[in-house]
Amino acid sequence: MKADGQILRVHDLKASIVSRSQTVEAVKGVTFDIKRGESVGFVGESGCGKSVTARAIMRLAPEGTRVDLGGTVQFGGRNLLTVSEAEMRDIRGRRIAMVFQDPLTSLNPVITVGAQIEDILRRHTGLSGHAARERVIELLAQVGIPFPARRVDDYPHQFSGGMRQRVLIAIAISCDPDLLIADEPTTALDVTVQAQILRLLLRLREERGMSLMLITHDFGVVAGMVERVNVMYGGRIVETAGIDEIFRAPAHEYTRALLDAVPRLHRDGVSP
Amino acid sequence: MSEAATTNEPAIAGSRSAVARRARPSAGRLLLGLGLAMLAILVLVTLLAPLIAPYDPSATSPNSLEGSSPQHWLGTDAIGRDVLSRILIGGRTTLFVTFTSVAFALVAGLVLGLVSGYVGSWVDEAIMRVLDVVFAFPVFLLAIAVVAALGPTVPNLILTIAIVYTPAMSRVVRAPVLSVKKWDHVEAARSVGMSEFRIVIRHVLPMVVSPIVVATSLTLAQTIFTVTALSFLGLGPPPPDPNWGGMLADARQFMELAPLTVVGPAVAIVFATLTFIVLANGLREVLDVGSDR
Numbered sequence: 001m002k003a004d005g006q007i008l009r010v011h012d013l014k015a016s017i018v019s020r021s022q023t024v025e026a027v028k029g030v031t032f033d034i035k036r037g038e039s040v041g042f043v044g045e046s047g048c049g050k051s052v053t054a055r056a057i058m059r060l061a062p063e064g065t066r067v068d069l070g071g072t073v074q075f076g077g078r079n080l081l082t083v084s085e086a087e088m089r090d091i092r093g094r095r096i097a098m099v100f101q102d103p104l105t106s107l108n109p110v111i112t113v114g115a116q117i118e119d120i121l122r123r124h125t126g127l128s129g130h131a132a133r134e135r136v137i138e139l140l141a142q143v144g145i146p147f148p149a150r151r152v153d154d155y156p157h158q159f160s161g162g163m164r165q166r167v168l169i170a171i172a173i174s175c176d177p178d179l180l181i182a183d184e185p186t187t188a189l190d191v192t193v194q195a196q197i198l199r200l201l202l203r204l205r206e207e208r209g210m211s212l213m214l215i216t217h218d219f220g221v222v223a224g225m226v227e228r229v230n231v232m233y234g235g236r237i238v239e240t241a242g243i244d245e246i247f248r249a250p251a252h253e254y255t256r257a258l259l260d261a262v263p264r265l266h267r268d269g270v271s272p
Numbered sequence: 273m274s275e276a277a278t279t280n281e282p283a284i285a286g287s288r289s290a291v292a293r294r295a296r297p298s299a300g301r302l303l304l305g306l307g308l309a310m311l312a313i314l315v316l317v318t319l320l321a322p323l324i325a326p327y328d329p330s331a332t333s334p335n336s337l338e339g340s341s342p343q344h345w346l347g348t349d350a351i352g353r354d355v356l357s358r359i360l361i362g363g364r365t366t367l368f369v370t371f372t373s374v375a376f377a378l379v380a381g382l383v384l385g386l387v388s389g390y391v392g393s394w395v396d397e398a399i400m401r402v403l404d405v406v407f408a409f410p411v412f413l414l415a416i417a418v419v420a421a422l423g424p425t426v427p428n429l430i431l432t433i434a435i436v437y438t439p440a441m442s443r444v445v446r447a448p449v450l451s452v453k454k455w456d457h458v459e460a461a462r463s464v465g466m467s468e469f470r471i472v473i474r475h476v477l478p479m480v481v482s483p484i485v486v487a488t489s490l491t492l493a494q495t496i497f498t499v500t501a502l503s504f505l506g507l508g509p510p511p512p513d514p515n516w517g518g519m520l521a522d523a524r525q526f527m528e529l530a531p532l533t534v535v536g537p538a539v540a541i542v543f544a545t546l547t548f549i550v551l552a553n554g555l556r557e558v559l560d561v562g563s564d565r
Contacts, residue, residue: 058463060459060462060463063453063454063458063459064392064454089465089466089467090465091465092462092463092464092465093463093464093465093466094465097463097464098460098463098464100456100459100460100463102456105455105456105457106456106457106459106460107457107460108457108461108474108475108478109457110478110479111474111478119464119466119474120464120465123464123465123466124464124465168460171460171464172464
């Protein structure tokens, strides 16, 4: 892979969620790419297909459903939609990792956080025993958990929401992925913690040169985080633009409507 | 002490439900403790039976159908065997059959329930429909049919009872798996490349342990009853080795002459059954099975 090449090229990706009773065409053909080290935001309202797009790249289906995929997802010289499930498992967590929306439920409540991170290290890097433990503590330190050597044996319920999200991020970056997909990583957190988590993601991305796919419904989150934004609506990308451009001159009327939905201080016509 | 009392006061006066919540776990612990104590007695007596039994359980004597005496605390049966010794030794057979068959049913139920609940779709349908067929038979009818076909030996009895209780165990396992598999941490585990087998073992199974533990204890209570009932009907282990159900059957015709020959094994059966019911209720309270938390 070239240093400035595209790490992910998605062409005409379609995803239909098939459940027992109905089929929903959630993603109706999206095309985009992400360069090595680049941050790209995906913004849209609930149900616009942004999370399904992310899961389609990792070939994850919501439980109890099947997702029919179409198009191509080129990653590391291969089309992820055609590789075997076993190869896909090797890619998940090691080459592409994901941070989920709800840190309160995304960790196994009966296993210590250290053991949960160790699981992934053992799975993908073969690290185990003392070396794995050292690495876990190092990772916890990197995501800003205070006293990592002491916290490593704590259970998830002993951590606050923000700290749990840091643990999830530690899990995601544990195997040095090329691409980190963050699906509404701050939605479940309160505002001050949101800012800390976003700064952490930004710092980790810069330190490791990984690409970031940031999914959110909140323009306030992508501002200052990403270079480019894809605005999604109804299963399609309706606008793609640089971050400055989109705030200055949104082209699509849906983008304008979304931007207007962000509360701002000193907006004309709104008295404080 | 007085300090502690005053700091406790607001919490107690706070609300009725707060008091109830504080009181409940300790009641559950008490029940669990009682259950464990009863289980300890049951297990110890059973294991040490050959040492503490005063007579050879199969040794006959001319003194048949005697009442309680210093030599025979619970009297003797129709052919002069010591009832107490037979209860102690007979418990070994009855409890061995009970524990082993429930263990088999538990293992089968775990495998079938986990596969059925986790994999879902047609696999779930296929497994559950087959189990439904087994489930549809009345327990005793099925047990009698299998034992009658295969012969009344201890291994056959164990196999039969394991088959009879497998559907119920599978359902107890399957139900919570259906919801746990949708939890976020399962998807999170999948998103880092964990294999489905490992997800089931590490991220699904630990979440469903509590209801399974409670159900196992209740099944043990039911199984003791089933084992003794089958033995009573003559489908248990063959004589002369004693077992509780068989003893009841033998003593039935002499119960007016020697009530102790019936009361003895009956009390043993009730005690063993009660042990597992008390244990199950204690476990249910302490593990908080069946509430929202």
